[in-house]
Amino acid sequence: MAMSAPGPDREPAEREPDGYPGPMAYAGIGMLGAVCLGVGGVLGWFADSALGTLPLFLLTGLVAGAGAGVLGARAELRRYR
Numbered sequence: 001m002a003m004s005a006p007g008p009d010r011e012p013a014e015r016e017p018d019g020y021p022g023p024m025a026y027a028g029i030g031m032l033g034a035v036c037l038g039v040g041g042v043l044g045w046f047a048d049s050a051l052g053t054l055p056l057f058l059l060t061g062l063v064a065g066a067g068a069g070v071l072g073a074r075a076e077l078r079r080y081r
Contacts, residue, residue, distance in 0.1 A: 021080050029076050033069035040065020 044061020051057070 021077075025076070025080075029073045032072045032076065033066075036069035036072060037062060037065040040068065 040061035040063075041058060042061075044055075044058040044064075047053075047057035047061070048055060
């Protein structure tokens with residue numbers, strides 16, 4: 001059975017986004033921030049454990065993770081402009 005393209009009086013199969021992200025998009029952005037922060041913290045903790053330093057790399061990893069989360073959220077939100 002062949003599928004035909006929608007005619008002018010039919011609604012297309014896919015709707016264009018209305019410009020506003022839904023709640024799942026915001027949940028994804030929140031998870032992105034949490035994962036970036038967690039990965040930065042864990043990598044910093046491992047570096048501190050291996051080098052025997054105080055929480056120098058832990059704090060550096062947390063700051064870098066927070067920065068990566070902000071940049072990732074910014075890039076994700078730009079899609080909805």
